[in-house]
Amino acid sequence: MTADDRLRKLEARAGRPLSLGAWLTAGAGALWLVQAFAAAQAIAAWVQAEGGTGLAWAAGFTAAALVRAALEHLGGGQIHRAADRAVAEERQALLDREARRPEGGPASAEIAALATQKLALLRPYLARFRPAMLRVRLLPPLILAASLVVSWAVAVVLLVAGPLIPVFMALVGMAAREASEKQMAEIGDMNALLIDRIAALPDIRLLDATARAEADFAARAEGLRARTMAVLRVAFLSSTVLELFSALGVALVAVYVGFTLLGEIGIGHWGGLTLAEGLFVLLLAPEFFQPLRDMAAAWHDRASARAVAAELMALEDDRRPAILGEGVKADPLPGPASIRLSGVSVSRGGALVALPDVALAPGDAVALTGPSGSGKTSALMAVAGLLPAGTGRIEVAGVPLADDTADAWRARLTLVPQTVHIPDVTLHAFLDPHGRGGDPGQALRTAGAEDVVARLPEGMATRLGETGAGVSGGEARRLLVARAYLSGADVVLADEPTADLDSETARHVIAGLRALAERGATLLVATHDPRLIAAMDRTVTIPGTATEGAA
Numbered sequence: 001m002t003a004d005d006r007l008r009k010l011e012a013r014a015g016r017p018l019s020l021g022a023w024l025t026a027g028a029g030a031l032w033l034v035q036a037f038a039a040a041q042a043i044a045a046w047v048q049a050e051g052g053t054g055l056a057w058a059a060g061f062t063a064a065a066l067v068r069a070a071l072e073h074l075g076g077g078q079i080h081r082a083a084d085r086a087v088a089e090e091r092q093a094l095l096d097r098e099a100r101r102p103e104g105g106p107a108s109a110e111i112a113a114l115a116t117q118k119l120a121l122l123r124p125y126l127a128r129f130r131p132a133m134l135r136v137r138l139l140p141p142l143i144l145a146a147s148l149v150v151s152w153a154v155a156v157v158l159l160v161a162g163p164l165i166p167v168f169m170a171l172v173g174m175a176a177r178e179a180s181e182k183q184m185a186e187i188g189d190m191n192a193l194l195i196d197r198i199a200a201l202p203d204i205r206l207l208d209a210t211a212r213a214e215a216d217f218a219a220r221a222e223g224l225r226a227r228t229m230a231v232l233r234v235a236f237l238s239s240t241v242l243e244l245f246s247a248l249g250v251a252l253v254a255v256y257v258g259f260t261l262l263g264e265i266g267i268g269h270w271g272g273l274t275l276a277e278g279l280f281v282l283l284l285a286p287e288f289f290q291p292l293r294d295m296a297a298a299w300h301d302r303a304s305a306r307a308v309a310a311e312l313m314a315l316e317d318d319r320r321p322a323i324l325g326e327g328v329k330a331d332p333l334p335g336p337a338s339i340r341l342s343g344v345s346v347s348r349g350g351a352l353v354a355l356p357d358v359a360l361a362p363g364d365a366v367a368l369t370g371p372s373g374s375g376k377t378s379a380l381m382a383v384a385g386l387l388p389a390g391t392g393r394i395e396v397a398g399v400p401l402a403d404d405t406a407d408a409w410r411a412r413l414t415l416v417p418q419t420v421h422i423p424d425v426t427l428h429a430f431l432d433p434h435g436r437g438g439d440p441g442q443a444l445r446t447a448g449a450e451d452v453v454a455r456l457p458e459g460m461a462t463r464l465g466e467t468g469a470g471v472s473g474g475e476a477r478r479l480l481v482a483r484a485y486l487s488g489a490d491v492v493l494a495d496e497p498t499a500d501l502d503s504e505t506a507r508h509v510i511a512g513l514r515a516l517a518e519r520g521a522t523l524l525v526a527t528h529d530p531r532l533i534a535a536m537d538r539t540v541t542i543p544g545t546a547t548e549g550a551a
Contacts, residue, residue: 024075153268
């Protein structure tokens with residue numbers, strides 16, 4: 001699929017409203033032939049002192065102008081509404097698709113830039129370039145035919161000057177596409193740098209690296225400025241090419257009409273050129289080039305849209321598996337809190353890693369062990385439906401884990417990840433995000449985290465911010481265990497919950513996890529920690545051997 005094919009899919013989203021709007025605006029342009037004829041007849045009548053006839057033609061000119069304005073208004077409204085809807089649908093499809101990708105995909109800053117700044121560039125393509133292309137195909141041939149009826153010489157001038165413009169525009173367009181693609185890439189890099197530096201702002205200050213960060217931004221901004229100026233240079237060049245040829249064409253028509261009416265030129269017309277006929281072709285000449293002007297003004301829109309389409313195709317061609325389900329809220333999946341893996345393998349580093357067959361009955365507490373990189377985290381992700389299994393079968397609550405059951409299954413489980421992310425909400429909202437109304441005090445005591453809350457300035461009402469300011473990594477891990485307890489989930493997946501913790505903090509985390517199991521929750525823990533392994537009912541070892549290359 002080419003970028004143009006991808007843009008045609010975008011046009012299909014816009015559907016008939018875009019096509020109807022384009023035809024309405026093209027019809028409005030065609031009405032200029034009527035207006036030009038009426039204006040030429042009116043002026044000629046006034047010159048010949050036929051005031052009544054002139055007023056009649058002037059009224060016809062006004063009526064055609066009103067109809068033309070109405071068509072342009074209706075067509076423009078249709079076009080803009082269709083373009084807005086198509087871009088909105090494209091943006092939603094992008095976000096839905098990328099939200100279901102596992103980790104390791106494009107940077108969030110790149111997706112954010114594509115979904116906002118870059119997809120917005122598709123709107124001018126739909127609203128300006130596509131209607132302009134229809135007008136280019138329709139109006140110049142009509143005007144050329146009308147001119148030929150009056151003067152074959154004028155038709156020859158227009159016929160020679162007109163085709164030269166698309167030829168030179170195509171040459172300019174090659175450079176415009178390359179410049180736009182480089183500018184799009186620079187915008188994505190700038191966004192990625194911004195988000196990365198914002199996340200690292202406390203470290204930058206602590207390391208006194210503010211000057212270095214400023215220099216990085218300055219260098220990236222200079223690169224973006226250079227890319228943007230390169231795009232503008234191409235845009236100005238295309239406008240210059242168009243204006244040169246259109247000015248020459250209109251000037252030659254004006255000179256021909258003028259000298260013919262003065263009697264200096266006696267060829268190029270069909271038995272004589274009247275004042276009305278001369279004015280008619282003279283009024284048509286600028287409008288012959290107007291659709292080409294519109295296309296030139298929108299030519300950069302096409303180049304930008306093709307660059308965006310190329311990025312969309314690159315994401316759509318990414319064959320990494322998406323998460324199962326839609327990632328939406330659902331009612332909990334009925335059935336026992338059981339898990340069974342049979343012949344399952346997961347993708348890791350381009351290879352399929354086989355997982356041992358394992359069955360967890362409701363209330364089981366099982367430790368997954370194995371060498372680093374053996375696939376323990378991937379196994380947890382597969383059980384959560386966040387990473388589709390490459391082969392084999394995963395059953396949860398007695399049914400296969402698939403797209404139609406994954407969201408409901410995830411409604412029954414909670415995850416204790418190794419990397420803690422605390423959103424910018426109060427501690428109470430973090431511990432009870434769904435407002436279940438449980439006893440946060442009991443949850444904190446279970447996880448040994450009462451002292452953590454006691455030290456916070458506003459207790460449970462403290463906002464920790466997205467970096468978890470005010471709590472250490474071990475304290476945040478205990479808060480995660482308290483959150484899991486308060487959630488009431490009957491399935492708990494924990495990924496290295498005691499990694500890098502001191503013995504006292506690890507003891508609290510292990511006790512909290514045991515409390516979850518004793519309450520009846522099914523517990524699956526990936527760990528290297530002998531203390532945590534000993535606290536589980538049994539152990540399953542993942543050898544971490546790769547099988548076939550992953551597709």
